[in-house]
Amino acid sequence: MIEPVYFHVDLDAFYAAVETLDHPEYADEVLVIGGRSPRSVVAAASYKARSYGIHSAMPMGQALRLCPHLLAVPPRMERYSQESRRVMAILHRFSPSVQQISIDEAFLDMSGTSRLFGLPREAGALLKETVKAETGLVISVGIGSNRLIAKMASDYDKPDGLCRVSPSKHLAFIDAVGLKKLWGVGKVTQRAIAEAGIKTTADLRSWDEERLKRRFGNSMGHFLYLAVRGEDPGIFSEEAKSRSISTETTFADDITSEELLHQVLLSMSHEVMFRALDEKVMARTVAIKVRYPDFTTYTVQTTPTTPILSASQVYEHAKALLAQRWRAGMPVRLIGVGLHQVYDGERPLQEELFEDPHEKERILEQVVLELQKKGTHVFKATNLKERQ
Secondary structure (H helix, E strand, O other): OOOOOEEEEEEOOHHHHHHHHHOHHHOOOOEEEOOOOOOOEOOEEOHHHHOOOOOOOOEHHHHHHHOOOOEEEOOOHHHHHHHHHHHHHHHHHHOOOEEEEEOOEEEEEOOOOHHHHOOHHHHHHHHHHHHHHHHOOOEEEEEEOOHHHHHHHHHHOOOOOEEEOOHHHHHHHHHHHOHHHOOOOOHHHHHHHHHOOOOOHHHHHOOOHHHHHHHHOHHHHHHHHHHOOOOOOOOOOOOOOOOEEEEEEEEEEEEOOHHHHHHHHHHHHHHHHHHHHHHOEEEEEEEEEEEOOOOOEEEEEEOOOOOOOOHHHHHHHHHHHHHHHOOOOOOEEEEEEEEEEEEEOOOOOOOOOOOOOHHHHHHHHHHHHHHHHOOOOOOOHHHHOOOO
């Protein structure tokens, strides 16, 4: 029987890395991606910015208070999509099964590939070297027998990390990571765990599943029972067989602001649309994923009667879907946007009798993408709208 081997590949500080690749003078700056207006949101932060406590989805006003001399540059989703596409093409050379979960993250099923690329750690090192040589970008690679362990392993030794956790070392690894860095356990859950008198992962493991469910609720109790044992609770299950393009983010701190949630949805809408344009595909369905602190997760979708042509359309649908599952003040732990029922082509399957007003937006986005491919730097203010 072939031993399962999964890689989790994470492009380190991806947006900031691409900006520094294009602008080497940014290398020594406290670099964040986003509009400089205090009411904007940080789309991404360099490692130097993170040392100040700045992180993605943070209000820019808060980031500026932490570091007044930071450098904020507008996001260029079309450029990031281009580099992501190059990296994902490399990943597909290493595995026939690549599950891209965002613009800068993917899982590879590397089971049974040792004859081609060597033992898992050797294959991980080769993958890192290949990506660096061909793109100039740095990746961290986590290796495990399931996706949860692989994901945690890639975070363990960042940046430029390479960490393999063998099946016999799952519990030792979980205990070394500890409760504060156990994937999926945010600050709210950490407080609830502490209030229950649980201080270590070993303490948590001593509770049976029913006791955890009674204390923390069915969803969170089930998650904790599996995660603390190094078992994948299904958070990173395979995507549906039909093609899709999606992205998601887990917030460092739960988000309750509608404005911030909308800005994150806007950024994600541009990301998935530029990936669709880059891959020359269309989609019939827009979906969002919302996870609350207790790990209750909802996925809602819509299949509009009109073609999905532009990022602004994706954003409007995403906002409407969010309104179905979110009420003002509710804390959100994770949010995602996806395009589903994807098919090859750059035109709708059924043409409209009258011109669609979003067609012009699509043409503009295609032009911007082509300019980026030719090396022309174009900034799009619409990627993260500033609310003045």
